[in-house]
Amino acid sequence: VERDFEREYEKLQKLEDQTKKLHKDMKKSTEADTAMSKAAVKISGDLLSNPLCEQDQAFLESMTALDTAMKRMDAFNQEKVNQIQKTVIDPLKKYSSVFPSLNMAVKRREQALQDYKRLQAKVEKYEEKEKTGPIMVKLHQAREELRPVREDFEAKNKQLLEEMPKFYNSRIDYFQPSFEALIRAQVVYFTEMHKIFSELTDQIDQGGLTDEEREQQNEIKLNELRALSIVADD
Numbered sequence: 001v002e003r004d005f006e007r008e009y010e011k012l013q014k015l016e017d018q019t020k021k022l023h024k025d026m027k028k029s030t031e032a033d034t035a036m037s038k039a040a041v042k043i044s045g046d047l048l049s050n051p052l053c054e055q056d057q058a059f060l061e062s063m064t065a066l067d068t069a070m071k072r073m074d075a076f077n078q079e080k081v082n083q084i085q086k087t088v089i090d091p092l093k094k095y096s097s098v099f100p101s102l103n104m105a106v107k108r109r110e111q112a113l114q115d116y117k118r119l120q121a122k123v124e125k126y127e128e129k130e131k132t133g134p135i136m137v138k139l140h141q142a143r144e145e146l147r148p149v150r151e152d153f154e155a156k157n158k159q160l161l162e163e164m165p166k167f168y169n170s171r172i173d174y175f176q177p178s179f180e181a182l183i184r185a186q187v188v189y190f191t192e193m194h195k196i197f198s199e200l201t202d203q204i205d206q207g208g209l210t211d212e213e214r215e216q217q218n219e220i221k222l223n224e225l226r227a228l229s230i231v232a233d234d
Helices: 002-048 057-096 099-128 133-204 211-226
Strands: none
Touching (some): 002 057, 002 133, 057 133, 099 133
């Protein structure tokens, strides 16, 4: 009986740990996404206010297109983060909130088991003694004391053995909608990102350039960016 109970409870303990870890990791992920998106908007805004934009109309147009794209990216990212919060992070938190009650039920079962073992040992002690009148009276009393305690333990044990597997098996039905929502949110976001950056490429790309010429142009632009104080090495 104990082996079956320990096996089922160990599975739930692992599930609790995994759920807490996933909840923590998902929060970190959305926080990192938000920070990245806000940083990209700030950088594009800083570039747009750079004095170079006052001297070069083409550069101004490119930076304006970049700033618009970053703001659109940030808006879609916030929608994604909000969706993940509602459909994944919040359900994970609610699921984790069930475990304290489960752990308390296990503690009550453990206390009932200890009471059962204590009184069972008392009964066995009297059973081993010589069957005198007083001993038989004490044995009867000990058995009467044991009976409700044993029934209480057996009831708690039976309930947990029946419900722990049900709880464990329910995880798939509970989490599947959340994970599907996570996938959909990511698909929508990256589909929009493809559109935004494709449009941005069309706006800032110079036609008629070979791949080598594009690399040279990129290197020139990269050197220009490296000259900016906001991205200069310490």
